Amino acid sequence: MAQSSQIKTTQAAGAPRLPDQAQTLALAKEVLRLESSEINALAQRLDHRFSEAVSLILECKGRVVVSGMGKSGHIGGKIASTLASTGTPAFFMHPAEASHGDLGMITAGDVVIALSNSGESDEILAIIPPLKRLGASIIAITGNDASSLAKAADVHLSAHVSKEACPLGLAPTSSTTVALALGDALALCVLDLRDFTAEDFARSHPGGSLGRRLLVRVVDLMRVGDGVPYVQAQAGLAEALLEMSRKGLGLTAIVDAEHKPIGVFTDGDLRRAFEQNVNVMTSKIADVMHTSPSTIHQDQLAITAVELMEQRKIHGLLVIDDAGCLVGALNMHDLLLAKVV
Template sequence: MSSKNNASESAIAKQTTLELARDVLLLEASEINALATRLDGQFTDAVALILQCKGRVVVSGMGKSGHIGGKIASTLASTGTPAFFMHPAEASHGDLGMITAGDIVIALSNSGESDEILAIVPPLKRLGASIIAITGNDASTLAKAADIHLSAHVAKEACPLGLAPTSSTTVALALGDALALCVLDQRDFTAEDFARSHPGGSLGRRLLIHVNDLMRTGAQVPQVTINATLSEGLLEMTRKGLGLTAIVDSNNMPIGIFTDGDLRRAFEQKVDVATSGIKDVMHQNPSTIHQGKLAIEAVEMMEQRKINALLVTDDAGVLVGALNMHDLLLAKVV
């Protein structure tokens, strides 16, 4: 009987947990929806101010607001706006020296009365820095002291005790995202611009690495002339280790290709390696890619054509390199 009661209590507890989780998510979502309806000219003024900024955007906040501020600064920096986070307590002990008259400070405080934030407002004004405040209290000291105030007011925290910053931090974070992305849009910031800020990520590799960054060149490129024998082609394939050889004309333009797969088919057809010419077994019109193309385009071409390697040409169609899927895997483009 006790075991059944425990199981029943456990089921009730799990249901209650799920209900609370859903309530938290729905409440925070409703607060973001309410924020969207409240956006006004102050928001567009903030976007315009950041776009006109000749210096950096410095984000500051204490406690949970500081954590949100750090993320906002990171988002701004990665989307084309030079930005960094400054701890307000450290600012009062020397870090204000990082700020110049051309900078904008985004100060976050849900109450708008955080002592550490308010302590740096007068020196910021003396420096000539502009202040954008994000608070949950329109009548707060910080809201009134700022050049622009963005309201992140919430009707209710999602915390069942009404104490832990939850809805308020979510709204502040969403407001920071909206600010950063509107600035991004006004700057005509592109995916390529984003990739340049993220060269170590998969997006950066996909948008920044070109075929000529990865291709084999010079003596590494397997190639024989149209008059070569099949055995000469096989020796070239073996020496270069790419599993293929290009067949080129007198102008060094690729007119054919011979691969490991072609070799297997030649054996199945009992082709005489000693007497056959490479032109008798090669594939004409080989797949090529321009050296200036993105490496990800090489991947897409290989996948579409179900091949493992490509010959690389220049503007004149001359063979300048070769690469295979292994090269792309090593570069983590795939």
């Protein structure tokens, strides 16, 4: 019985307190204040060593390899990802795995960014000598200027903080935030010096919304061949309606002898024709078509097609080539399916 009672007491002691809203908000604000103040302090003490680190990355003939243990490793993974997505080939290498074969991924032309708050992480220090023998350059990010890692590096960047945001002063908080901000600063300075553009960023993110907006062109989405609705200028309205129905785009192009669009007829035009008692069986399409069809070149961005449709309050476009000939068609539904909108 005594043993059972002791177990219950221990469990109760570890139970969380009921949250006090005022105290919770006060602590949250203090955490954010402390971490932001440490980043501000970092900005004030940046010096020539930061520029040297940027130069090492810019001049790198291989890849940037980021490594760190524990929380530093998680931060390192984010830094490697940011570098890779902003024009600098980079990847994360776990230091413990590096000692068991992954060092084979490193070449003499690589730059290694090694993170350790103490600068004394055994797993990191163990790979520094072989990295140097391979001829890789080393940028260290530590919170201790006098650490073994700081002294061994080609360039040391200080991520020192005066206080962790953790109420116990134990969990890496301010220190990891500062290291992450330092990595972001490196990546974005390199981005700027490479004249990296939004289009370059999109090429690394083809599956994201930015990639779709900046990379997908009309030619990638348009209906082609038998999927393009069109009739000749001398066709009757009934023939045009059959073409619209077969192709399911809600419109049909009217083309001349050179296959250049000279008009368009849409579902909306059909409704207006009925309201005006137009005889479907006897009317010619040339009598009821719009003579200024909205077109877009096949090489234009798909997002431009969206903008044109929105500006003109239409739901479809005819696609032309350099000669002005009809080569395709698309509607808003096609753009929605491609997630351009």
